[in-house]
Amino acid sequence: MSEHLEELAAAVRGVLASRSPEDAAAPGGVDTALWEELEELGFTSLSLPEELEGGGGTLQDAAVVVRESAEACAAVPVAEALLVAAPLLAAAEAPLPAGRLTVGAGDLFAEPTAEGEWQITGSLPRVPWLRSVEHIVALVVTADGPAVAVVPAADPRLLVNEGTNPAGEQRDDAMLDGVVTDRVYRLPERAWLREIEMLGAVARTVQMAGAARGVLKATLRHVQEREQFGRPLLGFQAVQHRLASLAADVATVEVAADAAVLALMDPGSGRELAVASAKAQASALARPIAAAGHQLHGAIGFTMEHRLGAYTRRLWSWRDEYGNELLWQERAAQLVMDRGGDVWGLLTGTGPDPQAEPETGERRAPAPDARIESI
Amino acid sequence: MALTLRAVERPPAALDGLRLEVREFLEHELATGGFTPEADAWMSGIDVAFSRRLAERGWVGMTVPVPYGGHGRSALERYVVTEELLAYGAPVAAHWIADRQMAPGILRNGTEEQKHRYLPGIARAEQFIAIGMSEPDSGSDLASVRTRAVETGDGWRITGTKVWTSAAHIATAIVVLARTDDAGDRHGGLSQFLVDLPHPAVAISPIITIDGAHHFNEVVFDDALVPRTALLGERGEGWRQVTAELGNERSGPERFLSVMPLLRAWAATGCFAEDPLARAELGRLVTRLAVLRQMSLAVAGRLAAGENPAVEAALVKDLGTGFEGEMVEAIRRHVDPEAGGVPEDLAAMLAKAVLHVPAFTLRGGTNEVLRSIVAKGLSRR
Numbered sequence: 001m002s003e004h005l006e007e008l009a010a011a012v013r014g015v016l017a018s019r020s021p022e023d024a025a026a027p028g029g030v031d032t033a034l035w036e037e038l039e040e041l042g043f044t045s046l047s048l049p050e051e052l053e054g055g056g057g058t059l060q061d062a063a064v065v066v067r068e069s070a071e072a073c074a075a076v077p078v079a080e081a082l083l084v085a086a087p088l089l090a091a092a093e094a095p096l097p098a099g100r101l102t103v104g105a106g107d108l109f110a111e112p113t114a115e116g117e118w119q120i121t122g123s124l125p126r127v128p129w130l131r132s133v134e135h136i137v138a139l140v141v142t143a144d145g146p147a148v149a150v151v152p153a154a155d156p157r158l159l160v161n162e163g164t165n166p167a168g169e170q171r172d173d174a175m176l177d178g179v180v181t182d183r184v185y186r187l188p189e190r191a192w193l194r195e196i197e198m199l200g201a202v203a204r205t206v207q208m209a210g211a212a213r214g215v216l217k218a219t220l221r222h223v224q225e226r227e228q229f230g231r232p233l234l235g236f237q238a239v240q241h242r243l244a245s246l247a248a249d250v251a252t253v254e255v256a257a258d259a260a261v262l263a264l265m266d267p268g269s270g271r272e273l274a275v276a277s278a279k280a281q282a283s284a285l286a287r288p289i290a291a292a293g294h295q296l297h298g299a300i301g302f303t304m305e306h307r308l309g310a311y312t313r314r315l316w317s318w319r320d321e322y323g324n325e326l327l328w329q330e331r332a333a334q335l336v337m338d339r340g341g342d343v344w345g346l347l348t349g350t351g352p353d354p355q356a357e358p359e360t361g362e363r364r365a366p367a368p369d370a371r372i373e374s375i
Numbered sequence: 376m377a378l379t380l381r382a383v384e385r386p387p388a389a390l391d392g393l394r395l396e397v398r399e400f401l402e403h404e405l406a407t408g409g410f411t412p413e414a415d416a417w418m419s420g421i422d423v424a425f426s427r428r429l430a431e432r433g434w435v436g437m438t439v440p441v442p443y444g445g446h447g448r449s450a451l452e453r454y455v456v457t458e459e460l461l462a463y464g465a466p467v468a469a470h471w472i473a474d475r476q477m478a479p480g481i482l483r484n485g486t487e488e489q490k491h492r493y494l495p496g497i498a499r500a501e502q503f504i505a506i507g508m509s510e511p512d513s514g515s516d517l518a519s520v521r522t523r524a525v526e527t528g529d530g531w532r533i534t535g536t537k538v539w540t541s542a543a544h545i546a547t548a549i550v551v552l553a554r555t556d557d558a559g560d561r562h563g564g565l566s567q568f569l570v571d572l573p574h575p576a577v578a579i580s581p582i583i584t585i586d587g588a589h590h591f592n593e594v595v596f597d598d599a600l601v602p603r604t605a606l607l608g609e610r611g612e613g614w615r616q617v618t619a620e621l622g623n624e625r626s627g628p629e630r631f632l633s634v635m636p637l638l639r640a641w642a643a644t645g646c647f648a649e650d651p652l653a654r655a656e657l658g659r660l661v662t663r664l665a666v667l668r669q670m671s672l673a674v675a676g677r678l679a680a681g682e683n684p685a686v687e688a689a690l691v692k693d694l695g696t697g698f699e700g701e702m703v704e705a706i707r708r709h710v711d712p713e714a715g716g717v718p719e720d721l722a723a724m725l726a727k728a729v730l731h732v733p734a735f736t737l738r739g740g741t742n743e744v745l746r747s748i749v750a751k752g753l754s755r756r
Contacts (some may be wrong), residue, residue: 105556230401234750243749243753244749246755248693248749251670251690252667254381258382259669273665276662281662282657328662329543329659329661332657332658337647337648347664348394348666
């Protein structure tokens with residue numbers, strides 16, 4: 001990691017250190033004090049361009065903040081703000097609203113009112129932290145095309161059906177019945193639902209990388225400290241190998257998350273495969289990572305008083321959000337099919353363009369007397 | 376705990392040109408019957424003529440500096456070329472070990488004379504170099520090797536037996552790890568020797584693998600006299616030299632792409648439109664492969680930057696080689712040769728691949744040894 005990113009990570013860790021939970025209890029809602037501190041220091045607007053009053057950082061910078069927050073099990077919607085809302089706002093050239101915010105996409109329709117405002121109607125499923133935020137950065141459709149609206153979360157015409165994920169994080173459904181906002185920001189024509197799904201998948205993958213690292217660190221510490229049969233658990237080869245396998249899975253999620261963030265920053269080919277692969281791998285590896293962590297911790301690890309559960313409950317939640325492994329594996333398979341079965345061209349980002357005329361799918365017949373010279 | 380791998384950005388677009396150039400060459404070879412694609416051909420596809428054709432294009436000894444007859448290309452350029460060769464299942468086994476491991480080893484540890492003597496020939500695919508490490512009683516426990524080299528007035532006399540020596544029967548030289556001194560430390564007292572082949576006191580005989588093929592050999596040194604100049608690197612430094620080589624040995628794309636030709640052949644059947652189970656399997660394999668490739672590139676990037684990420688290389692090799700075997704099984708379930716209608720070349724490739732799978736997690740350090748390395752690395756840092 002570059003020196004700049006290391007410094008950024010250390011700075012975020014400094015803020016998070018005192019606000020990190022010690023146990024596996026469900027968060028009560030957004031940690032408002034922590035959000036305010038992060039906001040004041042510019043971390044929550046880091047990835048928005050400077051001309052939109054953001055920090056002008058890259059998505060890679062943003063990912064550092066998101067990953068550190070996840071490793072600290074911090075109850076703040078930085079993943080939503082930095083990796084989903086900010087790119088959406090930037091595309092619409094809209095400034096980031098001040099205060100706690102989340103992101104939502106559903107079937108919202110916005111129409112102008114006689115007073116020059118906008119009225120928004122429709123539903124938003126599973127909005128993260130809705131009860132705890134001031135604004136929802138939401139995708140809306142207008143008569144002129146897609147747009148971004150900053151929806152006031154406390155509007156009485158916004159009905160909330162409260163829910164939580166297995167980690168106890170708020171995930172609320174919303175019904176909007178003519179919620180009024182002063183303006184909407186036009187987005188260029190694009191498959192925005194699909195785009196938000198990709199951004200959300202990367203956000204959750206980056207968070208999973210942070211939580212996975214948390215599992216590995218806690219587990220390593222435990223097997224070094226805990227003694228049975230007169231020696232530390234790490235002295236047993238069976239434990240060593242389980243730990244190594246855990247480390248390998250954690251590294252896989254970390255590299256997958258990194259690669260997906262880099263791919264989002266690169267307008268070239270390979271974006272969809274990198275994102276699909278990252279979320280598919282992170283979701284698929286949540287189980288072995290959590291399983292190894294719990295197995296090596298023994299019974300103490302699945303008590304509420306222990307921190308391990310804070311990580312594993314989040315891994316078990318985030319693997320299903322913005323598409324589980326089956327959804328993203330299916331997407332990746334579709335990418336191969338779009339290329340007429342050219343799996344290697346897809347993996348290397350080279351070869352015939354998928355938009356070009358489809359291949360016939362004919363297999364090359366081996367030359368009749370293709371004998372290779374073997375010695 | 377500093378075990379970290381960071382994804383690298385995709386290879387610069389400038390390398391796409393090289394990639395496509397290699398691909399065009401391989402397509403031409405296929406069209407003209409130059410080779411038949413096979414899984415795991417980097418280990419068992421020995422074809423000297425093919426290696427020479429590749430060398431003519433400058434794709435052997437790529438990273439060897441120009442003054443030593445190489446091409447002075449970057450490690451990343453070599454990575455791109457080897458990826459293409461693996462994906463096409465090209466028969467590269469004749470030159471693979473010299474190109475991957477011994478050329479860098481000679482560059483690191485060899486004398487000027489050794490560099491001039493071996494490197495130009497490696498880059499022309501005229502010199503093929505085998506590695507003599509394992510012995511009948513020394514597999515994972517390499518430091519226990521018993522082959523001895525005794526200094527005489529005019530050189531060294533080597534006695535001992537090496538096994539699992541790939542392509543020794545076509546090699547023009549072999550690098551031998553032998554005990555030269557009795558040191559207190561079992562890792563001390565080992566040295567490497569470059570022994571030219573054929574040699575009157577070195578007997579090479581085939582060891583046939585379960586697929587009936589011959590790429591392994593037993594190499595017996597019976598008091599074989601070699602000149603003083605055969606010593607590679609420093610006397611007593613053999614262990615350090617060999618473990619430095621392992622970075623090159625363990626990190627390459629052959630540790631996750633051995634069966635890529637099989638996946639390509641399966642994907643080309645286009646069975647996915649009608650078969651949702653096959654499509655799901657394809658998606659699972661492709662997403663895993665894409666991430667493993669990123670991990671392999673991350674290790675390669677660290678190596679190219681002059682680091683020796685031994686723990687990370689072990690970790691990635693454990694994952695990659697395990698996945699190779701999984702991929703063969705996944706494709707087998709969907710191809711089912713018993714059901715008929717399977718393209719002949721796909722069926723043949725699959726049948727061979729199944730018989731190669733056990734080697735994937737053994738060669739270059741068993742996965743059990745690799746996991747111990749990872750666990751030690753984690754607790755040390």
